[in-house]
Amino acid sequence: MSKSAKIALGLALLAGLGTASVVLAQQRPAAPAPAATRAAPPAKVGLGREAHPAEVAAWDTDIRPDGQGLPPGRGTVKQGEEVYLQQCAACHGEFGEGAGRWPVLAGGRGSLASDNPEKTIGSFWPYLSTTFDYIRRAMPYGNAQSLSNDEVYALTAYLLHLNDVVKDDFELSRDNFTSIRLPNAGGFYDDDRETTERRFWQANPCMTNCRPEPRVTGRARVIDVTPDSRTGPRVE
């Protein structure tokens, strides 16, 4: 029996008790239990309410790579630079290079296959929509959702410029947004572990004499970055 059918049956049982409880009074009239042989749409419990369009508009700010969700607005690289210097540079550096340990936003192009990859918007991120969406929903850090849509367009334009994707006279708007392609757009593919790591599925892993005598090749103690625990266990 499907879960929805179970729910309907449960309601029918409750109703059958004839207790006329407050709970039942608050339910919408229970639909007759669907015949087991017929596929019926899931029964509604009748809890919750319809969302007001203004409520959906207030919370549904997400944007997809195809531009779905982009609000009206526009902003230039120049305007973005102004906002960036006031709101962002303290953490991310004047040119997106990152201050201290804060995230680097620009540079690193061509470093992904190197020993020390630098993953920035320009070198790593696949879609521009993510930049707009994330800035609008979560930045500046500690004062999220404080930027206007035009400011977010301008900041996004400035970040494109810092990453050498557009020139300094560029203006980004809802109309030209999806024409921008980031350098690493083709750099991702869906999880393929079940194919490329197929060898990790094995019915009878080795139990005896599985490898040559092991020797220690690395020790965390030597690196010595574990936080001190003065009250923790001691040996020796």
Add this chain to the structure above:
Amino acid sequence: MSGPRTVSTFNRRGFLGAAGVGAASLGTAGLAASGTAFAAPAPDPVITEVQDWNRTLGDGVQARPYGKPSAFEKDVVRRDVEWLTASRESSVNFTPLHALDGIITPSGLCFERHHGGVAEIDPAKHRLMINGLVDKPMVFTLDDLKRFPGRVNRAYFLECAANSGMEWRGAQLNGCQFTHGMVHNVWYSGIPLKTLLDEAGLRGNAKWLLAEGADASGMTRSIPLDKALRDCLVVWGMNGEMLRPEQGYPLRLVVPGWEGNMWIKWLRRIEVGDQPWHHREETSKYTDLLADGRSRRFTFIMDAKSVVTNPSPQAPLRQKGPNVLTGLAWSGRGAIRRVDVSLDGGRNWRTARIDGPVMSMSLTRFYVDFDWDGREMMIQSRAMDETGYVQPTKDELRKVRGTNSIYHNNGIQTWLVRSNGETENVEIG
């Protein structure tokens, strides 16, 4: 549930013999644990003298309206590693796995991972919205949710995708709390996400969901609809009480077996769509860079993994003679079928004894009772799940992935137990 109880008794002599570390025979006089077989040379004062707690009254019943652990357990706490992250509010701390037993993680010790600090939410002001490709966009209060039929209780592990991520290039942190402590296992109470999706009514082209949190990070993740309908939960309860604020009070998403980032805390919205959103946490983060410069995305499942929690660097061996080796195993692909343990760095293996419930996508506890004669050991554990997946070594993983993928490090851990009992995080070759 049908637990695979492979081996229940352990031949101590055979175990060490198979380990082949040396020829010293067990059970010689020098190895006997102190005081187990002889009368004490002097009387023990904690027995012969009346102690304070034998004489005076302790606290009354309401001195501790919400009880805490004994003051003597003050070291059993979550810890963080400051150099890992730029700020405390977008950071992580670690469950003290070395000090716990069984499979349930105490609520106050469950590791924390926030991206915008702990949102402190008045439950009366919390709402859950469902919108997008539904017949009717809806808003639910917490009271609404608690009135839905079909409430469920389930135990699942939640493992951060970055658990053990600092260890990709070698042994870095000395303690299973730090190398493996971004995991916890909790009994959740709530309702299936499907219940709410049914209530809103899914449109025919619905394929993906976007789950969104109410905190300042605006955490969002895209989730395939089939996973949501299969076993995702919307929960308010953990370990019998309401969620802790740092675990998403008053509402969190449970995504069994999948990377912890997707378990959106302070859950406020589910949007239904026909394709994924490719948001920051599934493009910039939680994608796995491989050696050729390309990256896997949507690596949702946490593969089979295990770690010996005792002995471990924070829980060294203190006595020769009888000892209990114990640890945890888990798999996002289903139930743990078997755990093997090696004392000689993976040359020889014996199957551990599993005790307690063996549940799908839940932590599973294993034990090996053994005698230790003071010989150096290289302890490893190797988990196997019901799909036949066998936990790989770190070298095997690096062969496929290189060393820059950050996430999903489920490689076999090695602890070097030295002859004085001190235990170290090492890599072996």
